[in-house]
Amino acid sequence: MQSWSIVHLCTYIGAPASEPSQRQSILERERERMDVVAAAATGYGGEEGVVRFGIIGCAEIARKVSRAIRLAPNAVVVAVGSRTLEKSRRFIADNWLDPAAVVAYGSYEEVLDDARVDAVYLPLPTSLHVQWAVAAAGKGKHLLLEKPTALCASDLDKILAACDAAGVQFMDSTMWMHHPRTAAMRRLLSDPDRFGQLRSVHSIFTFAGEPDFLENDIRVKPDLDALGALGDVGWYCIRSILWAADYQLPKTAIALRGHITNKAGVILSCGSSLVWEDGKVATFHCSFLSHLTMEVSVIGTRGTLHLSDFVIPFEQNSASFTFASDAWFTELVTGWQPLPSKHVVNTDLPQEARMVVEFSRLVKRIKDHASKPDKQWPEITTKTQLVLDAVKASIDKGCEPVDIAY
Amino acid sequence: MQSWSIVHLCTYIGAPASEPSQRQSILERERERMDVVAAAATGYGGEEGVVRFGIIGCAEIARKVSRAIRLAPNAVVVAVGSRTLEKSRRFIADNWLDPAAVVAYGSYEEVLDDARVDAVYLPLPTSLHVQWAVAAAGKGKHLLLEKPTALCASDLDKILAACDAAGVQFMDSTMWMHHPRTAAMRRLLSDPDRFGQLRSVHSIFTFAGEPDFLENDIRVKPDLDALGALGDVGWYCIRSILWAADYQLPKTAIALRGHITNKAGVILSCGSSLVWEDGKVATFHCSFLSHLTMEVSVIGTRGTLHLSDFVIPFEQNSASFTFASDAWFTELVTGWQPLPSKHVVNTDLPQEARMVVEFSRLVKRIKDHASKPDKQWPEITTKTQLVLDAVKASIDKGCEPVDIAY
Numbered sequence: 001m002q003s004w005s006i007v008h009l010c011t012y013i014g015a016p017a018s019e020p021s022q023r024q025s026i027l028e029r030e031r032e033r034m035d036v037v038a039a040a041a042t043g044y045g046g047e048e049g050v051v052r053f054g055i056i057g058c059a060e061i062a063r064k065v066s067r068a069i070r071l072a073p074n075a076v077v078v079a080v081g082s083r084t085l086e087k088s089r090r091f092i093a094d095n096w097l098d099p100a101a102v103v104a105y106g107s108y109e110e111v112l113d114d115a116r117v118d119a120v121y122l123p124l125p126t127s128l129h130v131q132w133a134v135a136a137a138g139k140g141k142h143l144l145l146e147k148p149t150a151l152c153a154s155d156l157d158k159i160l161a162a163c164d165a166a167g168v169q170f171m172d173s174t175m176w177m178h179h180p181r182t183a184a185m186r187r188l189l190s191d192p193d194r195f196g197q198l199r200s201v202h203s204i205f206t207f208a209g210e211p212d213f214l215e216n217d218i219r220v221k222p223d224l225d226a227l228g229a230l231g232d233v234g235w236y237c238i239r240s241i242l243w244a245a246d247y248q249l250p251k252t253a254i255a256l257r258g259h260i261t262n263k264a265g266v267i268l269s270c271g272s273s274l275v276w277e278d279g280k281v282a283t284f285h286c287s288f289l290s291h292l293t294m295e296v297s298v299i300g301t302r303g304t305l306h307l308s309d310f311v312i313p314f315e316q317n318s319a320s321f322t323f324a325s326d327a328w329f330t331e332l333v334t335g336w337q338p339l340p341s342k343h344v345v346n347t348d349l350p351q352e353a354r355m356v357v358e359f360s361r362l363v364k365r366i367k368d369h370a371s372k373p374d375k376q377w378p379e380i381t382t383k384t385q386l387v388l389d390a391v392k393a394s395i396d397k398g399c400e401p402v403d404i405a406y
Numbered sequence: 407m408q409s410w411s412i413v414h415l416c417t418y419i420g421a422p423a424s425e426p427s428q429r430q431s432i433l434e435r436e437r438e439r440m441d442v443v444a445a446a447a448t449g450y451g452g453e454e455g456v457v458r459f460g461i462i463g464c465a466e467i468a469r470k471v472s473r474a475i476r477l478a479p480n481a482v483v484v485a486v487g488s489r490t491l492e493k494s495r496r497f498i499a500d501n502w503l504d505p506a507a508v509v510a511y512g513s514y515e516e517v518l519d520d521a522r523v524d525a526v527y528l529p530l531p532t533s534l535h536v537q538w539a540v541a542a543a544g545k546g547k548h549l550l551l552e553k554p555t556a557l558c559a560s561d562l563d564k565i566l567a568a569c570d571a572a573g574v575q576f577m578d579s580t581m582w583m584h585h586p587r588t589a590a591m592r593r594l595l596s597d598p599d600r601f602g603q604l605r606s607v608h609s610i611f612t613f614a615g616e617p618d619f620l621e622n623d624i625r626v627k628p629d630l631d632a633l634g635a636l637g638d639v640g641w642y643c644i645r646s647i648l649w650a651a652d653y654q655l656p657k658t659a660i661a662l663r664g665h666i667t668n669k670a671g672v673i674l675s676c677g678s679s680l681v682w683e684d685g686k687v688a689t690f691h692c693s694f695l696s697h698l699t700m701e702v703s704v705i706g707t708r709g710t711l712h713l714s715d716f717v718i719p720f721e722q723n724s725a726s727f728t729f730a731s732d733a734w735f736t737e738l739v740t741g742w743q744p745l746p747s748k749h750v751v752n753t754d755l756p757q758e759a760r761m762v763v764e765f766s767r768l769v770k771r772i773k774d775h776a777s778k779p780d781k782q783w784p785e786i787t788t789k790t791q792l793v794l795d796a797v798k799a800s801i802d803k804g805c806e807p808v809d810i811a812y
Binding site: 061063064067196199200202204206208252254256257258260269271273275276279280281283285287289290291292293295297299300301302303304306308309312313314315316322324325326327328329332333334335336339340350352399401 | 467469470473602605606608610612614658660662663664666675677679681682685686687689691693695696697698699701703705706707708709710712714715718719720721722728730731732733734735738739740741742745746756758805807
């Protein structure tokens with residue numbers, strides 16, 4: 001017996017999820033999709049008609065993005081560069097890349113010097129971003145940059161200036177932005193009759209790092225990812241808050257007390273409150289020390305949106321959120337009316353592949369039609385980094401308020 | 407077509423919900439239950455065997471609690487007192503109380519002087535609590551006190567001292583504490599193999615007051631409920647945080663910037679972060695200016711609990727929460743494994759009636775067996791009020807940290 005009593009209304013958006021395939025391992029699914037994707041790529045005009053990616057650095061996240069590039073019908077991987085040729089070759093073999101079509105390089109430079117490479121995906125440790133992102137732009141490569149994009153906003157400015165000068169597209173690799181669920185939620189938040197005006201946002205992203213992670217991962221090393229949990233998971237919280245606020249920057253960030261650092265001073269857990277001039281407020285909490293949690297609550301004068309898997313949807317092909325509008329209590333305050341509704345959004349392509357599709361679409365416009373690079377994505381990145389900087393500065397100043405200027 | 411894909415496991419606890427009756431109006435249900443409840447009360451030995459309540463003040467919330475007393479098999483309403491006899495009589499007539507069995511009084515004193523009255527339910531404006539709660543205890547009446555229990559902890563101390571001196575039971579009227587869902591959640595949070603150690607709690611309770619509420623309700627009046635939204639809805643947030651922390655008091659409260667007050671200085675919206683010595687942290691946000699929202703996220707080292715209706719369950723007879731334990735990402739970080747489970751807890755009696763049952767059980771022990779009053783409930787109240795005081799003090803001090811001493 002099941003009573004789905006709290007689910008009042010359920011809307012389905014997008015293609016129906018292919019349920020049985022969700023139970024297959026990703027590797028099985030992968031093999032099945034290879035042919036489909038290859039055919040789709042051909043539909044875009046073969047290798048010449050698609051955006052040709054070089055991957056710089058064989059980080060774990062590069063495995064996911066290399067698959068995303070293969071799933072995207074308008075993109076293809078043509079080169080992988082690592083500090084050793086052996087590592088690049090192994091990455092190609094381990095990730096279903098065709099060794100006959102993908103060149104392995106033993107250095108990052110060689111990827112940038114490869115004329116076939118249109119765009120670079122750059123998942124190196126944050127401390128190396130300025131150097132290699134600027135170098136990539138300098139070689140005319142479009143840039144898909146892993147987050148956090150830089151150690152500070154002035155470093156990001158250097159990267160964006162280089163992209164500007166070269167006329168190449170910049171996008172950060174915040175995958176959830178590209179899930180159709182995100183667009184569906186935006187439609188509701190933009191509806192004054194259903195959501196009203198935004199009043200507050202509350203975002204949480206935590207995961208419990210294993211002892212080995214907390215000791216050895218690049219994300220806890222001051223010389224590699226000095227921003228720690230704030231840069232890695234806090235990035236997403238800040239982005240979700242800016243997204244909900246339609247990218248209006250808060251006036252002030254005030255770090256919450258009780259942040260935790262490791263011996264090297266790298267943040268393992270922290271939070272912040274954010275305040276806007278018009279009275280909106282937000283909070284976030286991010287941590288490497290707590291169980292996997294990804295909550296966002298967006299509260300307006302007339303509506304509330306909530307989801308519990310905003311960064312990585314629980315499932316690849318289907319994601320949901322709840323939305324309540326003009327809810328009030330039943331008689332004698334013994335229940336709610338109406339109940340929140342659950343909205344399910346299906347997607348054929350996972351969000352990371354949709355990100356590659358969108359990035360590649362923008363790159364193709366530039367390549368084929370001499371368009372200007374899209375400015376929206378770098379602007380969102382800049383705002384995220386500015387808030388991140390302010391939170392970091394507040395932590396460094398003993399949780400004093402830090403104003404955010406754009 | 408429905409795919410309840412995010413719901414991995416569903417457990418049902420308690421009696422099955424009576425679905426059709428949920429669609430009846432409360433008034434219809436009420437009439438049907440009258441006979442059942444009367445019979446049940448008789449089963450407890452008639453009026454002599456049950457706890458006899460006097461209600462002091464005919465606030466809107468008193469309607470809900472008078473019904474709860476009628477639903478509770480071990481309690482009965484015997485007197486209603488208001489500032490006018492007319493108002494008390496109307497309350498009795500409007501709330502299915504039997505005019506032949508329930509005495510209407512035109513003052514609060516007369517309720518306290520009625521020897522039939524064992525216990526008083528006191529929903530007066532907060533500023534009147536000390537006077538009338540102390541008077542009730544002085545007359546030997548057990549005390550079920552509406553929240554916020556006092557304007558400050560020292561006022562609450564006076565109330566509790568009077569209860570202590572009189573040997574009467576004290577309980578605050580925080581209804582959700584008594585829902586069986588709360589006990590079910592506690593079992594999970596207490597399980598180190600499923601939840602681990604508590605790391606953070608995040609609580610939100612907001613509702614959007616209508617213009618008339620924001621202008622005229624006692625909860626926005628400095629002489630009646632000077633704590634405003636902090637006292638009314640923040641009370642529940644603070645309680646949820648203390649509950650999750652197994653009533654371990656935080657060391658420090660730091661109000662969040664951006665609180666909003668009305669012209670009279672009464673808080674309409676505010677928040678706070680709370681910090682414990684062992685590294686635990688919490689945040690809450692409460693407001694009269696945002697859409698109805700009641701979220702609690704409790705995050706441990708190994709588990710996460712979330713619910714979206716912690717104060718007033720969406721439905722009266724069935725309430726749910728989600729719990730995830732040892733969740734991690736699927737291969738290539740494209741999903742979660744295991745998925746959070748949804749737990750549904752059914753209850754025959756609504757939470758407010760369960761509160762009355764528990765309170766009356768404690769009162770009966772004292773009456774019939776000369777037991778000492780239970781100390782757990784007043785202790786929980788005191789801690790809640792202490793945190794509330796600290797948050798208020800922090801707001802008054804420009805969001806400086808305020809230490810909490812017990």
